[in-house]
Amino acid sequence: MSARRYTKDHEWIIVDGDIATVGITDFAQEQLGDVVFVDLPAIGKEVTKGGEAAVVESVKAASEVYAPIAGTVVAVNDGLAGEPAKVNAEPFGGGWFMKLKVKDPSELDGLLDEAAYRAFVAESH
Amino acid sequence: MSLLAEGTLVDPGLLHRTPLHALHVELGARMVPFAGYDMPVQYPTGILAEHRHTRAAAGLFDVSHMGQVFLRGAGAVVELERLVPGDVRDLAPGAIRYTMFTAEDGGILDDLMVTRGPDHLFLVVNAGRKVEDVAHLRARIAGAVTVEERPDLALLALQGPAAARVLDRLAPGAGRMTFMTQAGLSIAGIACTVSRSGYTGEDGFEISVPGDAALGLARRLLAETEVRPIGLGARDSLRLEAGLCLHGHDIDGTTTPIEAGLAWTIAKRRRQEGGFPGADIVLRQLREGPSRRRVGLVPEGQAPAREGTEILDAAGLLLGKITSGGFGPTLGGPLAMGYVAARAAAFGTKVQLMVRGTAKAAAVAPMPFVPHRYAKP
Structure with missing residues (x-):
């Protein structure tokens, strides 16, 4: 399994073989506040790098979640339907959003590692 | 994200x-x-x-x-009644009433609370409208009535x-x-x-x-x-x-008190006498019914429908738009309010909400969504 990588839009991704798991970061969930609904993509949907892949709704507003890399949706976290607050409680664990079949592993190279993401958050917020 | x-x-x-x-x-x-x-x-x-x-x-x-404004002077009650459809004259000392500043076309310039004080009227107006409200009062109130904003x-x-x-x-x-x-x-x-x-x-x-x-x-x-x-x-x-309106969203210059379901704020005497801006239009809508009404909406499922969401009838015809929408923590699910054509305003009417390009089922519902618990005598 790869180390977790990040986007500047506050998604994270971990790759295991050719399957990537995607979620939003702890910083993102803290900024959103209480999550009350997550709109997940259909299995089989093709997502593009940086394209809209899901929507997360807090009490206040809806936010789009972008795919960190291109791929095909092979699984979604159905548990979030009954327990959307898991995104707040366990953003890097039980609050994952979707699994993608990776289309082009080289797209991962352009993502941030943990140190770079932390530095990005510290500097821009 | x-x-x-x-x-x-x-x-x-x-x-x-x-x-x-x-x-x-x-x-x-x-x-x-x-x-x-x-x-x-x-x-x-x-x-x-x-x-x-x-x-x-x-x-x-x-x-x-929020803006706090005092009106002082012998003619304050009469002068304020020229700007709002609420009954200020019959307000008992120490009593508060909810009303609104109306425009000549019946639109709602702002909503406000009016209290009859011992020697004044005390108004509380919305933060986003207080500059306009005070200017409106100063421009329209005649005689020896003073408009005292209290920042x-x-x-x-x-x-x-x-x-x-x-x-x-x-x-x-x-x-x-x-x-x-x-x-x-x-x-x-x-x-x-x-x-x-x-x-x-x-x-x-x-x-x-x-x-x-x-x-x-x-x-x-x-x-x-x-x-x-x-x-x-x-x-x-x-x-x-609680089903309460937010000015700039659920009510504004394009909605009348009758369309907004606020006819209850207009007492019998004001209905008979008129004498407030837009009275012709407002009182005609009261008699004949408005063409659209503010309604409560409860979406099926858990997806909230936000302000601006289009409301369609079963056949896909546009009925109106959501003006406030989100998640009700006490209700435990999504809720919204918005305007629909009068034909679709009855409780229980099935409608569709266009959320991110997908039609989501919803029903017109009574408001408040959560019962009020006021200290009524």
Whole structure:
């Protein structure tokens, strides 16, 4: 399994073989506040790098979640339907959003590692 | 992820601050620009917890950004009635009434609370409209009536089922006040003007206090075990569950009091006499029925439908748009209000909401979504 990588839009991704798991970061969930609904993509949907892949709704507003890399949706976290607050409680664990079949592993190279993401958050917020 | 750009577009240095600003920061609030003020949207516990706490115990809200205006002079009642459809003349001393400034076309310039004081009328208007409201009053009010804006006063709201118990502890007698009345009370030694009113659907009080005493009052109230600070986020979810309008969203210059379902604010005498801006249109809509109405909407499933969402009938024809929508923590699901063609306004009418390009089923529902719990006599 790869180390977790990040986007500047506050998604994270971990790759295991050719399957990537995607979620939003702890910083993102803290900024959103209480999550009350997550709109997940259909299995089989093709997502593009940086394209809209899901929507997360807090009490206040809806936010789009972008795919960190291109791929095909092979699984979604159905548990979030009954327990959307898991995104707040366990953003890097039980609050994952979707699994993608990776289309082009080289797209991962352009993502941030943990140190770079932390530095990005510290500097821009 | 598309994070909200709150606080990043406006230089916080250009925003007004209420007398409680430093307290909000000290309490760890997330501050956002709202109506030209730097205001707390939530405290560290978050909107859901703040909402639930207000419904279960008591929440303290800083609403000092709202406009407080005194009208003084012998003709104040007559002059104000020329601008609003509410009955001000028959308002008993110390009684409060909800009404609105109407335009010549019947649109709602702002909504407001009017209290008859011993020698004045006391108005509370929306923060985002107070400059326009005061200009409107000064331009339209004739005679020897003075319009006195009071930016030196702060306004705190204490809301929730424990509010009366808490306030009565600090100001004996507060608990005996009834809904929509006002009294001068000393709260823990601080002279205040206390109204039994609010914007949450719960019992509670709105407390007008000199700005320089507001911080002491807020700290004293927060020292009570039932009381926690509540931000604008929960204020919005609470008022939405209570079915209460937010000016600029659910009512504005393009909606009339009748379309907005606010005919109950127009007493019999004003219906007979008219004499307020837009009376011809408003009273005709009252007689004949408006072409569209503000309604409550409950979406099926858990996906919230936000402001601007199109409302369609079963055949796919456009009925109107959502004006406020989100998640109701007490309701436990999504809820909204919006305008629909009058033919679709009956409770139970099935409609479709276009959420991100997908039609989601919803039904027209009675408001409030969560029952009001006012201290009615």
